[in-house]
Amino acid sequence: MTVTPQTAAVGDVLPVITFGPISRTTLALYAGASGDHNPIHIDLDFAKQAGLSDVFAHGMLSMAQLGRVATDWSGIDRLRGLSGRFTAITPVGATVTCQGRIAERFDQDGTPILRVALTATIDDGTQTLRGEALISAD
Amino acid sequence: MGLFDRSRAGYESKPIEITAERGAIAFFSETIGETNPIHFDVDEARKAGHPDVIAPATYPVVLEMAAAKEGQRKGQTPMIEVIGADMRYLLHGTEAYDYHGAIFAGDVLQVVGRVTGFSDAKGGQLEIAHLEMEVRHAKRGTLAVARRDLIHRLPAAGAQS
Numbered sequence: 001m002t003v004t005p006q007t008a009a010v011g012d013v014l015p016v017i018t019f020g021p022i023s024r025t026t027l028a029l030y031a032g033a034s035g036d037h038n039p040i041h042i043d044l045d046f047a048k049q050a051g052l053s054d055v056f057a058h059g060m061l062s063m064a065q066l067g068r069v070a071t072d073w074s075g076i077d078r079l080r081g082l083s084g085r086f087t088a089i090t091p092v093g094a095t096v097t098c099q100g101r102i103a104e105r106f107d108q109d110g111t112p113i114l115r116v117a118l119t120a121t122i123d124d125g126t127q128t129l130r131g132e133a134l135i136s137a138d
Numbered sequence: 139m140g141l142f143d144r145s146r147a148g149y150e151s152k153p154i155e156i157t158a159e160r161g162a163i164a165f166f167s168e169t170i171g172e173t174n175p176i177h178f179d180v181d182e183a184r185k186a187g188h189p190d191v192i193a194p195a196t197y198p199v200v201l202e203m204a205a206a207k208e209g210q211r212k213g214q215t216p217m218i219e220v221i222g223a224d225m226r227y228l229l230h231g232t233e234a235y236d237y238h239g240a241i242f243a244g245d246v247l248q249v250v251g252r253v254t255g256f257s258d259a260k261g262g263q264l265e266i267a268h269l270e271m272e273v274r275h276a277k278r279g280t281l282a283v284a285r286r287d288l289i290h291r292l293p294a295a296g297a298q299s
Contacts, residue, residue: 019171026169033162033169035203050226059230060199064170067195072174076240082195083234083285 005074005137008114012102014073019065020095022057027092030061057090062129065098066118070133073100078138080113084131094122105137112137140258140265141290143222147255152214153248153274154205160243163191166200180243190243198235198282202271205249217251221267223288231266231287239281241273247281248274254285265290 003012020026024042031042036058039046047055063084071079090096097120104115114137120129160180167177175182176192183191193200206216218225241247254268271284 017171029169033166034200035207036199060196060233061170063233064194064196068170068172071195076174076176076192076195079195079237081234081236083232085232086230 005078005114005135008102008105008137010102010104014069014100014102014116017065017069017072017098018095019062019098021093022061022090022096024055024092026061027055027057030058034058034060036060054092056092057094059084059086059090059129062090062096062098062120063131065096066100066120066129066131066133069098069100069118070116070135074135078136079133080136081134082131083133084118084129086129088122088126088128090120090122090128096128097121100133103132140256140262140292141222141224141227142256142265142267143220144256146220146222146253149220149253151209151217151220151251153250154209154212154214156201156204156208156247156249158193158197158201158241158243158245158247160191162200163193163197163243166197167191167194170194170196188240188242193241193243195235195237196233197241198271198273198284199233201241201247201249201273202251202284205251205271217253217269218288221253221269221288223267224290227290227292229289229291231289232285234285236283236285237281238283239275239278241281245275245281248276250274263292265292 100116103117114135116133118131164178176186250272252270257266267288269286273282
């Protein structure tokens with residue numbers, strides 16, 4: 001039985017989304033699609049000049065996956081908020097695993113809202129992003 | 139003291155007009171691995187009752203990038219320069235969206251950026267710029283508000299990541 005926003009209880013988990021492995025092509029496409037042309041994500045020469053060994057993925061690419069965890073489950077029309085805190089960089093080649101768990105059900109101006117705790121984790125277990133979604137459970 | 143230009147607290151950009159484009163929304167949606175066709179297939183979006191493809195959750199950041207570029211064409215200083223960001227030490231700390239209404243392809247939008255303020259953390263090792271961006275539609279009002287913390291990890295705190 002699939003949990004819906006109306007029936008979800010604290011502790012319920014949402015379907016996991018995995019994204020990757022994130023290739024250089026993915027980063028080039030994300031730079032173009034998002035308009036974020038920061039060379040640190042797409043230009044190896046620039047990254048090396050900045051003292052890094054390689055380019056790394058846009059944080060917002062992982063944030064987009066947290067958004068998918070929420071909206072694949074609830075539908076985007078129920079999404080009231082999405083937030084994230086970046087805690088580590090995501091290297092090229094990583095696969096990002098994104099999870100959501102119902103953390104709270106509360107009332108906001110008469111509307112039931114679910115607070116969903118979200119995390120993005122890469123292959124070696126490093127958490128790269130944690131955040132939350134607010135979903136209308138009306 | 140920090141590197142950000144703290145005199146810019148309270149700055150608000152002039153509204154920049156951006157049209158949400160169907161192809162751009164579809165390209166972004168496919169790039170992030172979106173599987174729900176309402177984000178990239180206009181027929182499926184219409185079947186679901188929407189006027190056109192609907193922007194995915196993090197799309198406000200794309201509108202903001204587009205507005206920054208359009209603003210530059212019109213001589214407006216990019217936010218990153220307004221706050222005096224030093225790219226060598228700059229990190230993206232947080233990103234948050236409040237949603238008030240859907241954004242569809244074809245929507246003509248106004249994008250406004252603001253510098254909410256500045257703060258310090260970790261005993262001055264980190265300085266934080268608090269930014270806000272609002273996406274408005276002439277008839278449907280505010281559709282999304284994005285908040286972002288950009289962080290300088292100051293040189294005294296050690297090398298950049």
